[in-house]
Structures are given as C-alpha cells and as structure tokens.
Amino acid sequence: MRKYLIFLFSFCSVVLMAQEQNLSQTGYFDFKTVNAHVRIQPLEKAVSGKVSYTFEVLVQQDSLYIDGRNMQFTDVSLNGEAVKFSSDEKGIYILSEFLPSENNLLELNYSAKPTTGMYFINWEFPEIDDAQKQVWTQGQGKYTSNWLPSFDDMEEKAEFDLSFEFPSKFQLISNGELKNTENINDSTRLWQFDMEKPISSYLVAVAAGKYDFKKVQSETGDLIRLYYKPEDSLKVEPTYRYSREIFNFLENEIGLAYPWQKYDQIPVQDFLYGGMENTGTTIFSGSFMTDSTGFKDRNYVNVNAHELAHQWFGNLVTEVSSKHHWLHEGFATYYALLAEKEIFGEDYYYWKLYESAEQLKALSDSGKGESLLNPKASSLTFYQKGAWALHILRERVGDEAFRQGVKNYLELYSFKNVTTDNLLAEMEAASGQDLSQFKADWLEQSAFKATQSLESLKKSEFIINYLNIAALRETSLDQKYEYLEKALSFPVNDYIGQEAVLQLAGLQSQQAINLYKKAFESNNIFVRQAISSSMDVIPNDLKAEFESLLDDESYLTIEAALFRLWEQFPADRTAYLDQTRDLVGFYNKNIRMLWLTLNLVTPDYETELNQQYYEELADYTDIWRPFKVRENAFSYLFQLGAFNKSSLQSLIKGTGHHTYSFRNYCRQLLSELLKNEQYRKELIELSGNMAEEETAYLRSKITG
Ligand SMILES: [Zn+2]
Numbered sequence: 001m002r003k004y005l006i007f008l009f010s011f012c013s014v015v016l017m018a019q020e021q022n023l024s025q026t027g028y029f030d031f032k033t034v035n036a037h038v039r040i041q042p043l044e045k046a047v048s049g050k051v052s053y054t055f056e057v058l059v060q061q062d063s064l065y066i067d068g069r070n071m072q073f074t075d076v077s078l079n080g081e082a083v084k085f086s087s088d089e090k091g092i093y094i095l096s097e098f099l100p101s102e103n104n105l106l107e108l109n110y111s112a113k114p115t116t117g118m119y120f121i122n123w124e125f126p127e128i129d130d131a132q133k134q135v136w137t138q139g140q141g142k143y144t145s146n147w148l149p150s151f152d153d154m155e156e157k158a159e160f161d162l163s164f165e166f167p168s169k170f171q172l173i174s175n176g177e178l179k180n181t182e183n184i185n186d187s188t189r190l191w192q193f194d195m196e197k198p199i200s201s202y203l204v205a206v207a208a209g210k211y212d213f214k215k216v217q218s219e220t221g222d223l224i225r226l227y228y229k230p231e232d233s234l235k236v237e238p239t240y241r242y243s244r245e246i247f248n249f250l251e252n253e254i255g256l257a258y259p260w261q262k263y264d265q266i267p268v269q270d271f272l273y274g275g276m277e278n279t280g281t282t283i284f285s286g287s288f289m290t291d292s293t294g295f296k297d298r299n300y301v302n303v304n305a306h307e308l309a310h311q312w313f314g315n316l317v318t319e320v321s322s323k324h325h326w327l328h329e330g331f332a333t334y335y336a337l338l339a340e341k342e343i344f345g346e347d348y349y350y351w352k353l354y355e356s357a358e359q360l361k362a363l364s365d366s367g368k369g370e371s372l373l374n375p376k377a378s379s380l381t382f383y384q385k386g387a388w389a390l391h392i393l394r395e396r397v398g399d400e401a402f403r404q405g406v407k408n409y410l411e412l413y414s415f416k417n418v419t420t421d422n423l424l425a426e427m428e429a430a431s432g433q434d435l436s437q438f439k440a441d442w443l444e445q446s447a448f449k450a451t452q453s454l455e456s457l458k459k460s461e462f463i464i465n466y467l468n469i470a471a472l473r474e475t476s477l478d479q480k481y482e483y484l485e486k487a488l489s490f491p492v493n494d495y496i497g498q499e500a501v502l503q504l505a506g507l508q509s510q511q512a513i514n515l516y517k518k519a520f521e522s523n524n525i526f527v528r529q530a531i532s533s534s535m536d537v538i539p540n541d542l543k544a545e546f547e548s549l550l551d552d553e554s555y556l557t558i559e560a561a562l563f564r565l566w567e568q569f570p571a572d573r574t575a576y577l578d579q580t581r582d583l584v585g586f587y588n589k590n591i592r593m594l595w596l597t598l599n600l601v602t603p604d605y606e607t608e609l610n611q612q613y614y615e616e617l618a619d620y621t622d623i624w625r626p627f628k629v630r631e632n633a634f635s636y637l638f639q640l641g642a643f644n645k646s647s648l649q650s651l652i653k654g655t656g657h658h659t660y661s662f663r664n665y666c667r668q669l670l671s672e673l674l675k676n677e678q679y680r681k682e683l684i685e686l687s688g689n690m691a692e693e694e695t696a697y698l699r700s701k702i703t704g
Contacts, residue, residue, distance in 0.1 A: 028061050030058055031151065033052075036051040040118075042208075043123050047111070051107070059100065064098060119138070128624055131625075137278075138272050150201035157417075164191045166208050176196075177194050196261060198415050213225045229267075229289075234291065247308060254407070263311070271659075275303040276307070297554050305335065309334075326389070337349060353388065388453065469487050487500040490522070533557075538569075555585040597636045618637065618644050638669060
C-alpha cells in the first residue's frame with residue numbers, strides 16, 4: 001500500500017512539473033517538423049495515425065509534453081527506442097533524460113474519437129444522396145489537439161507535413177502543397193501534403209467532401225483554388241467574385257509576397273463561424289454560396305478578404321497570447337476594409353467605419369468599453385476597434401510610413417510570434433514619431449475616442465452629407481421636403497437615399513407620396529430595399545410601384561415586398577403567388593419558404609396541392625439539411641402551429657447541435673413548444689425513442 005502511494009506521489013509530481021513546464025515549454029524544446037499520417041474514418045467518427053516529430057532540446061529536462069485530447073497512445077519511441085510515457089485526457093508526457101541536443105526524433109501512434117475540433121457531417125445518412133457528407137476541422141483556439149497530437153501553445157511553430165487516408169470518392173484538402181495521391185485499396189485513397197514553413201497548430205486543418213474547384217492565378221503567379229459543391233457551379237462566379245482582385249490588392253498593399261505555397265477556399269456545411277484562416281486553406285460557411293441576385297444583399301467579399309489578410313496577420317506573424325489578439329483581428333478587419341474600398345469605393349469604406357463607430361460609441365457610453373489589450377475583450381473590440389486603431393494610426397503617421405512600418409514588422413517577425421510593442425516599435429522607427437499617446441488613447445484606454453473618430457469621419461464629404469440628412473429625423477416633412485427631394489435625386493447615394501426613405505416611414509401625405517415616387521424611380525437597389533422593408537401600409541397611389549419590387553435583383557426586397565403585398569391586397573394574392581412561384585432566394589430558401597407558407601394560408605389557392613406544399617416545408621427541417629435551412633423552416637412551422645413528428649424530432653436534435661446560435665435557437669423554440677400540452681405530449685413520447693445524449697436538453701426542461 002505504501003509502496004503504491006509512493007509510486008502515485010512520484011508520478012503526480014512528474015506530471016505536475018510537466019504541466020508547469022508546459023506553460024513555457026518553448027524555452028526548453030524547439031519542434032522543427034511534424035510528419036503525420038492520419039487515417040480518418042468518417043462512418044465511425046474516428047481518427048488514428050502515426051506521427052513523427054523532430055525537435056531540439058535547448059535546456060536539460062526530464063519530460064516533454066504534447067497536447068492530445070482524449071487520445072490513446074501506443075508505440076511511443078524516442079530516437080528509435082521505446083520510451084516511458086504517461087498520458088491523461090489532455091495529452092502525453094514523454095519521460096526521459098533530455099539533454100541539450102539537435103535532431104531528436106519522437107514517434108508515436110494515436111487514436112481518438114473527437115467530439116470537437118473535427119466535425120463529421122451527415123455520415124449517418126448514407127442512403128440520402130442530397131445529404132452532403134463532409135469532414136472539416138476548426139483549430140482556433142486550442143482544438144487541433146482533439147484530432148492530431150500537436151501544440152496548443154501558439155508560440156510552438158512547426159512545419160506540418162500531413163498525409164490523410166480517406167474514402168476515395170471524396171476530395172480532401174489540407175495545408176501545404178498536394179504532392180501525391182494514390183489509391184490504397186478499392187475504397188480508400190491517400191493524400192500527401194508538403195509544407196515548407198512553420199505554423200502554429202491552431203492553423204492546421206483538413207476538409208473533405210464532394211467538391212469541384214476552379215483555378216485562378218494571382219498577378220504574381222500564386223495558385224488560388226476556389227472550391228464548390230458540383231451542383232453549385234452557377235454560384236461560383238458571384239460567390240467568389242473579386243477573389244483575384246482581392247488577392248492582388250492585398251499583396252500590393254501589404255508589400256510582402258503571399259507567404260504560403262497555395263491558397264484554397266472551401267465552403268462547408270454548418271461551419272461554426274463565417275470563415276477560418278487556416279494556413280493556405282481557408283474554410284468558410286457554405287451559406288455564403290450565392291447567385292447573382294443574392295450577391296447584392298449579402299456576399300462573401302468581406303470574409304474572403306478578411307481570411308486572406310490573416311494569412312499575413314496571424315499566420316505569418318502570430319500573437320504570443322490573446323492579449324495581442326487585435327494584431328490578428330484588427331488587422332484582418334482593417335485590410336478587408338481596404339480591399340472593399342478598392343472594390344466598392346470610398347463611401348463604402350467610410351460607411352463601414354461610421355457604422356462600427358456608432359456601435360463602439362454605444363458600448364463605450366454604456367460603460368462597457370474595452371481596452372484593445374484586454375485578452376477577454378469582445379469581438380466588437382478586437383475586430384472593429386482594432387480596425388479603427390489602424391485607421392487612426394495611418395492618418396497619424398501617413399500612408400508611406402504606415403506601409404513601411406507594417407512591411408518591416410512582417411519581415412522582421414515572419415514565422416515568429418509578436419506583441420503589440422513589436423508592432424509599435426516598427427511603426428515608430430518608420431515614422432520617426434513617438435506613438436505613446438496613440439497607444440494610451442487607442443490601445444490601452446477602454447473608452448472609445450468618439451470625438452476623434454467623428455473628426456476623422458468628417459474627412460469624407462459623403463459622411464458630412466449623410467449626417468446632415470440623418471439630423472433631420474425629428475424635423476417635419478414640410479420643413480425638410482427639399483432636402484429629402486435632393487437626397488433622392490440623381491445620382492442617389494446608396495446610404496443617403498436609404499436614410500431619406502426611412503424618414504418617410506408611416507407618412508401618407510401627398511408630399512410623402514411624391515418623395516416615394518422619386519425613390520422608386522431612382523432604380524437604386526438599396527433605396528428600393530429600404531422602401532420594401534419600411535413601408536408598413538402601401539398607399540393605393542403607390543401600389544403599382546410597390547408591385548414592381550417583386551422584380552428587383554434583391555432577395556431581401558422581394559421577400560418583404562411579397563409579404564406586404566399579399567397581406568394588403570387579398571384580391572391579388574393569386575397573382576403575387578403565381579409571379580414568385582419559381583424563386584428560392586438565399587441559402588436558407590427565404591423566398592421559397594415564405595411562398596409555401598403564404599400558399600398554405602391562402603384560401604382557395606391550389607388547395608389540392610396543400611398537402612404536398614406542407615410536406616415540402618416540413619421536410620426542410622430534415623436533420624441532414626444545413627442548420628440555416630432548418631431554422632427558417634422551424635420558424636414558419638411555429639407560426640403555422642404545424643410541427644409534425646419528424647420536425648419535432650429534428651428540433652430535439654437541434655438542441656445539441658455544434659453551432660452555438662442554432663443550438664440556442666432550438667432550445668428557446670423547444671421551451672416555447674413545451675408550453676403547449678399537445679406538443680409537450682408528443683415531444684416526450686418522441687424522446688423515448690431517441691438516444692439519451694440527444695434528449696439531454698429536453699429532459700432538463702421537463703424535469704426542471
Ligand atoms: Zn479573423
């Protein structure tokens with residue numbers, strides 16, 4: 001017994017020491033390469049593999065640590081010989097006498113069933129062809145170690161050369177250049193990638209699924225591949241519009257060549273965020289796939305530029321810790337905005353800055369302003385305040401010094417880690433200015449410098465004009481008529497025109513109708529969008545104009561217009577439904593689902609097809625569909641009070657979905673449905689036939 005205790009004690013102390021060391025292990029060990037052969041088994045939601053690491057020992061140690069969550073390790077060897085190790089749910093400790101030396105080799109085998117970090121989409125529906133089977137990963141913050149034994153510490157950068165085994169009828173994309181693919185057997189294929197430069201583990205990624213791709217080449221010869229699902233070929237042009245322009249612009253603006261071997265962009269189903277800048281391998285939400293009409297409403301341009309900017313800011317130079325997170329997000333947001341300025345013009349640039357200044361001022365006024373150096377700051381701070389800080393810094397030091405300073409900073413710290421002071425030192429050197437006041441005002445201070453921001457915004461004549469119109473919100477129409485009329489006269493500015501229309505909301509006078517007519521005639525898609533979304537009561541004098549909105553190149557406009565027209569002109573419902581029957585709308589099928597719903601509640605319209613239309617709507621809740629489609633269908637079924645068994649089951653499953661926003665949506669809706677006796681009974685009955693982990697939330701609501 002005693003012996004056992006001693007053993008336990010000494011074992012614990014080794015582990016504790018190792019854990020402490022782990023905080024600063026980069027001071028003792030320097031990993032050079034990670035060579036991994038990874039076997040992904042999507043049907044089993046399992047991953048296993050063999051990994052070899054080469055490393056240098058800098059300071060004598062008696063243990064070495066590698067992060068690997070909930071993994072089984074076998075065949076662990078150090079420099080070719082079996083070595084003692086221990087592992088827990090977080091990783092593996094290699095126990096040996098490590099003396100300062102170069103060229104050490106650690107090898108191990110591992111297996112895991114990741115519940116996070118690697119996502120297996122729709123493999124439980126082999127019989128449904130429309131269910132997209134995909135595997136994709138999300139490494140940031142510290143998730144790569146859920147599927148690959150690696151380093152949660154961002155300061156440990158290594159060259160990752162990865163190979164994957166995966167079912168051969170799919171495409172597989174990972175970091176680095178694809179060197180070779182070969183069939184291992186009838187059903188499994190091997191993909192071998194090669195990287196040339198070191199990266200932090202959180203940027204390691206893999207995505208697999210049914211994909212085609214389009215190749216584009218940048219001005220300087222970089223290979224850009226734009227991936228898409230085979231059935232989305234018509235969406236490739238609008239979705240990826242300006243990709244090449246953005247790439248060329250950023251390379252020129254930053255002044256340093258794109259640092260990686262290739263650049264792939266892969267849309268995936270049910271991604272956690274808008275996009276993730278894995279090195280050379282951006283993964284983004286499939287909901288950005290759009291046709292030309294949807295492009296005007298919402299598009300991938302901003303995320304496209306943002307993730308590409310990260311390839312320098314974050315991937316090439318990486319924060320030492322989250323205290324310096326704005327060096328990633330502030331830069332990516334700012335450079336995306338510069339790229340958009342190039343594409344959409346200066347008014348767009350100032351409008352975006354104006355919008356974020358309003359949000360930051362509101363946060364600041366509420367007493368919740370955050371310093372950019374607060375590691376726990378919100379996204380609004382890291383992204384938008386970070387972009388503002390760079391906008392102001394550039395104004396202060398001038399274009400030339402700004403670009404020179406950024407370039408020097410990137411060159412000096414390429415493939416290394418950085419702090420805010422590293423950046424400031426380069427900016428001070430390039431500009432010859434003391435930036436301590438800038439640092440205090442924009443980086444350290446928690447309040448937002450609203451007055452200084454407004455001064456900067458007023459360098460744009462457009463912003464001055466916009467603010468003059470916005471200042472009239474409380475003024476009577478009589479007194480501001482000529483100003484609004486001017487705002488709606490050719491050439492109409494998108495934002496000022498929208499503001500003018502929004503000020504007419506609820507007005508029915510002849511003056512208002514005259515201005516609305518001007519707004520309709522402007523043929524400005526955004527001005528007409530504002531009419532569609534804000535005109536609660538359509539005057540008879542404007543009925544014909546309002547009906548013309550159904551032909552606009554905007555799904556937002558059409559959705560709002562269809563609903564308002566259907567609501568206010570019952571005699572014409574048939575005509576409106578006939579006119580819009582072939583429209584689908586965005587990724588979430590916004591027009592189609594509205595159409596089905598209106599159809600179902602329009603008496604005497606295609607009543608013989610009601611059952612079919614209802615089933616189509618209910619089927620959009622199918623578990624294998626993208627969550628944005630399911631969510632939209634849930635909301636219509638809720639309004640109709642018409643959930644069937646399979647949509648209720650889909651809702652129960654949704655309460656455990658990996659995407660936070662959808663999971664929350666489902667939980668709230670489920671709580672709402674439980675208030676209804678009939679639904680409550682059905683939900684409880686259904687949950688009896690479902691797996692326990694799927695019904696955890698429902699049970700907590702019933703018993704709690
Ligand atoms: Zn970002």
